[in-house]
Amino acid sequence: MARSGGKINVVCQNLRCRYYLKVKGNDIIKSGKYRIGHQRYYCKHCKTYFMETKGTPLYRKRLSEDEISNICKHLVEKNGIRFIERLTGHHWDTIGRLLKDMLERAEQMNDYLIKNTEPDSI
Template sequence: MSRPRGEINVVCQNEKCLFYLKEEGKDIVKRGKYRTGHQRYFCHHCKTFFMETKGTPLYRKHLSKSEIINICKHLVEKNGIRSIERITGHHRDTISRVLEDLALHAEMVNDILLQEVELGQFEVDEMWTFIKKNKKKLNKEAQIQMSKVMPGYSIS
């Protein structure tokens, strides 16, 4: 008799899967780890593997969650990209890519900064204003996502 599966709080990340981002009816199991140390999951419905960080700002990053939160804290303090480079030891291009990914996942990042990091709404608004000012060449999707968390956003 096999032992029962443990609770897995991950949903399928494959857009072509019938159970894409659906909690009910999912059939996902853990299948080892990647070289980076991230857990690898397998969906039995669409027969694909995916990483636990897919769809987050951590996806395909060599930075840990704490390092990205540290960069966000420096952004809140209105440090420039080169200043953050000197403080954290990461290259300015890496920090710029993190800013781009933060903008693409603005709503998720906003919730994390407000709830987990316990920053105030004004501090988070200052960070988004800084990113918008310094990253003038954001792609269209990032601009849309950032406009949702900026003050004065209304659903139209």
């Protein structure tokens, strides 16, 4: 799904910002990308940079979004962690931690997946 400029659907992640988690009236621009491909944003109100995935289960994970969604697909198909390890080349410990993290934040993860996943990609 191509985003054509215009409104960015991102909220400021800075607790001290007047526009913290507020959509209305915020002034956030895209500002380059991080090494693993996450979009970086800049809030003009509090002059802070933040990552798109901050506040989601993907934040501070070394895996890229594609890799995580790939692992999720295998999990959804009820493949075992060892099997997924062989398929993706990620250590089972990494996959296990991701799984644990997602279960602990299941509600948030659910919202995230609903917002970020195309209906036919799982």
